[in-house]
Amino acid sequence: MPFFALIHCLDLLGTFVFALSGALVGANKKMDLLGMLVLAIVTAVGGGTLRSILIGDAPVPFLRDATYLLICCFATFIVFCFRLVLGKLEKAILVFDALGLGLFVSIGIWVALQKGLTPWASLLMGIITGSFGGVIRDVLSNEIPHIFQREIYATACFFGGLLFLVMHKFGVNQEWTITSSALLVCVIRLIALRFKLSLPKAEDP
Amino acid sequence: MPFFALIHCLDLLGTFVFALSGALVGANKKMDLLGMLVLAIVTAVGGGTLRSILIGDAPVPFLRDATYLLICCFATFIVFCFRLVLGKLEKAILVFDALGLGLFVSIGIWVALQKGLTPWASLLMGIITGSFGGVIRDVLSNEIPHIFQREIYATACFFGGLLFLVMHKFGVNQEWTITSSALLVCVIRLIALRFKLSLPKAEDP
Amino acid sequence: MPFFALIHCLDLLGTFVFALSGALVGANKKMDLLGMLVLAIVTAVGGGTLRSILIGDAPVPFLRDATYLLICCFATFIVFCFRLVLGKLEKAILVFDALGLGLFVSIGIWVALQKGLTPWASLLMGIITGSFGGVIRDVLSNEIPHIFQREIYATACFFGGLLFLVMHKFGVNQEWTITSSALLVCVIRLIALRFKLSLPKAEDP
Numbered sequence: 001m002p003f004f005a006l007i008h009c010l011d012l013l014g015t016f017v018f019a020l021s022g023a024l025v026g027a028n029k030k031m032d033l034l035g036m037l038v039l040a041i042v043t044a045v046g047g048g049t050l051r052s053i054l055i056g057d058a059p060v061p062f063l064r065d066a067t068y069l070l071i072c073c074f075a076t077f078i079v080f081c082f083r084l085v086l087g088k089l090e091k092a093i094l095v096f097d098a099l100g101l102g103l104f105v106s107i108g109i110w111v112a113l114q115k116g117l118t119p120w121a122s123l124l125m126g127i128i129t130g131s132f133g134g135v136i137r138d139v140l141s142n143e144i145p146h147i148f149q150r151e152i153y154a155t156a157c158f159f160g161g162l163l164f165l166v167m168h169k170f171g172v173n174q175e176w177t178i179t180s181s182a183l184l185v186c187v188i189r190l191i192a193l194r195f196k197l198s199l200p201k202a203e204d205p
Numbered sequence: 206m207p208f209f210a211l212i213h214c215l216d217l218l219g220t221f222v223f224a225l226s227g228a229l230v231g232a233n234k235k236m237d238l239l240g241m242l243v244l245a246i247v248t249a250v251g252g253g254t255l256r257s258i259l260i261g262d263a264p265v266p267f268l269r270d271a272t273y274l275l276i277c278c279f280a281t282f283i284v285f286c287f288r289l290v291l292g293k294l295e296k297a298i299l300v301f302d303a304l305g306l307g308l309f310v311s312i313g314i315w316v317a318l319q320k321g322l323t324p325w326a327s328l329l330m331g332i333i334t335g336s337f338g339g340v341i342r343d344v345l346s347n348e349i350p351h352i353f354q355r356e357i358y359a360t361a362c363f364f365g366g367l368l369f370l371v372m373h374k375f376g377v378n379q380e381w382t383i384t385s386s387a388l389l390v391c392v393i394r395l396i397a398l399r400f401k402l403s404l405p406k407a408e409d410p
Numbered sequence: 411m412p413f414f415a416l417i418h419c420l421d422l423l424g425t426f427v428f429a430l431s432g433a434l435v436g437a438n439k440k441m442d443l444l445g446m447l448v449l450a451i452v453t454a455v456g457g458g459t460l461r462s463i464l465i466g467d468a469p470v471p472f473l474r475d476a477t478y479l480l481i482c483c484f485a486t487f488i489v490f491c492f493r494l495v496l497g498k499l500e501k502a503i504l505v506f507d508a509l510g511l512g513l514f515v516s517i518g519i520w521v522a523l524q525k526g527l528t529p530w531a532s533l534l535m536g537i538i539t540g541s542f543g544g545v546i547r548d549v550l551s552n553e554i555p556h557i558f559q560r561e562i563y564a565t566a567c568f569f570g571g572l573l574f575l576v577m578h579k580f581g582v583n584q585e586w587t588i589t590s591s592a593l594l595v596c597v598i599r600l601i602a603l604r605f606k607l608s609l610p611k612a613e614d615p
Contacts, residue, residue: 026558034565035558049464054254056263058466063531121268135345140545142554144347148231148240155239259459261468326473340550349552353436353445360444 003175011107014100015068019044019075020086021097022137027083029141036079039137040072046133051108051125055115098156098189102182105130105157109164110178119165126164127157130185152192160185208380216312219305220273224249224280225291226302227342232288234346242281244342249277251338256313256330260320303361303394307387310335310362314369315383324370331369332362335390357397365390413585421517424510425478429454429485430496431507432547437493439551446489449547450482456543461518461535465525508566508599512592515540515567519574520588529575536574537567540595562602570595 022043026036045062108129112122138145164181227248231241313334317327343350369386432453436446455472518539522532548555574591
């Protein structure tokens with residue numbers, strides 16, 4: 001089915017970009033090649049893996065399809081060899097990252113709904129699929145996770161996921177539902193980055 | 206059944222107080238609204254979720270009953286709006302927290318025994334249910350987990366859980382078993398806080 | 411069967427040595443007795459537990475066999491009482507640690523193959539079984555995990571695991587396969603320690 005082939009390609013592209021971001025963090029933290037690879041893997045597959053564990057869908061996806069791990073190895077190799085060049089592509093990477101985020105959220109909600117979860121639980125699974133790879137990456141590099149402190153990130157996942165649920169409720173077909181919600185996540189994320197939007201914080205005492 | 210209705214209410218109250226403590230840590234770490242919410246959720250449901258994953262009881266509880274997440278949202282909202290007032294209620298919160306801890310431990314052991322685990326494994330599951338939400342909260346806020354360093358915390362869980370197992374062994378009915386062990390955890394915890402009791406540490410070399 | 415009795419003994423010995431290393435880190439971080447015990451447990455059983463969760467093999471092993479937890483308690487007690495003496499045994503501990511690592515890797519791959527995973531996924535499960543207990547230990551003590559930064563560690567697991575897969579593929583019997591791969595991990599690790607070998611890092615920009 002050509003549509004799902006496209007989704008699969010974009011999923012792999014999202015995996016690749018997330019793996020790049022993980023390997024880059026590893027390199028910046030002066031980790032060795034292996035540390036970079038592990039960070040690439042957890043960033044790229046961590047969110048989907050946590051979703052699978054919480055739902056009870058084991059073995060987890062990256063054990064069933066080796067393509068994900070091969071992509072992480074490739075991304076780590078790229079960062080290891082061309083780190084200086086990548087620094088100049090930062091903006092392009094942020095765009096791909098936003099696109100990958102949107103796809104991961106849509107795919108996460110879709111998997112959760114297939115497993116019979118309620119819409120709200122599925123929305124949460126979508127957010128986790130999209131954002132927790134980065135959280136695990138930051139915990140392993142001994143940082144407070146970025147999504148807790150900066151920019152609109154999980155918020156973008158939330159509104160994109162909400163759109164998914166509404167379209168799903170009104171019986172719109174899967175192709176449009178997945179595409180629209182992924183794009184909404186991506187657009188909100190890019191707007192937030194462009195204008196440096198943030199959520200409010202609690203007042204200081 | 207009125208007794209289990211009461212237990213359920215106290216479980217939800219415990220969830221609320223744990224969520225308050227998570228959201229307060231987030232606010233103190235200058236996290237945004239979303240970071241506070243995530244910390245509230247992991248603190249409140251993290252222990253029970255880890256127990257379910259270790260036992261193999263998926264989907265995990267907070268995906269089956271949305272009440273837990275609603276309570277976390279509400280607690281985060283409270284902290285966001287009334288952070289200054291909450292600072293003055295610190296002692297009341299510590300009492301509720303101790304009560305919630307006791308209930309979480311008892312419920313954790315009870316669930317594990319129902320699943321056919323051995324008594325010692327169930328005791329460990331009770332301790333994890335009560336204390337690991339706080340551990341995950343501290344890891345995500347980039348701190349060494351408090352229970353490793355301060356006050357009698359898991360120790361209180363241990364002795365309360367031991368009482369549960371003894372009463373269970375001698376066939377005391379569930380109502381008394383759950384209530385007594387939860388109260389024992391709560392009392393030990395409050396005494397330790399009041400007199401600043403701590404476990405010994407290894408001698409410095 | 412005497413061979414598997416020997417494997418079981420060595421598995422327990424590996425658990426003991428890993429638990430020692432966890433408790434020692436806890437003592438160095440000025441944790442109390444409980445913190446030391448928790449670090450001993452996560453270091454010793456963390457890798458195998460994560461493997462079981464990823465494969466979907468629950469309840470996890472340490473809930474099925476209480477011996478592991480008893481060993482962790484014993485190791486914590488030893489560190490608590492004889493911390494100064496242990497400092498002088500550091501080299502002996504590193505040798506046992508390398509042996510435990512090798513056995514954990516072999517056992518991890520073997521369990522994963524039994525569960526029907528592909529060879530590459532099994533190799534990854536072996537590496538995780540051997541090294542992720544230490545990763546969780548370092549996260550809980552608020553450090554960047556050592557294996558990301560120092561010495562050949564997961565690399566040793568990788569080559570030992572590769573030998574396991576090759577021998578398994580060519581139908582060598584289990585006894586030789588497990589022993590040889592465990593020894594290879596151990597030898598690579600000891601050579602790396604002796605000559606302070608490390609993986610390369612990405613160039614600084």
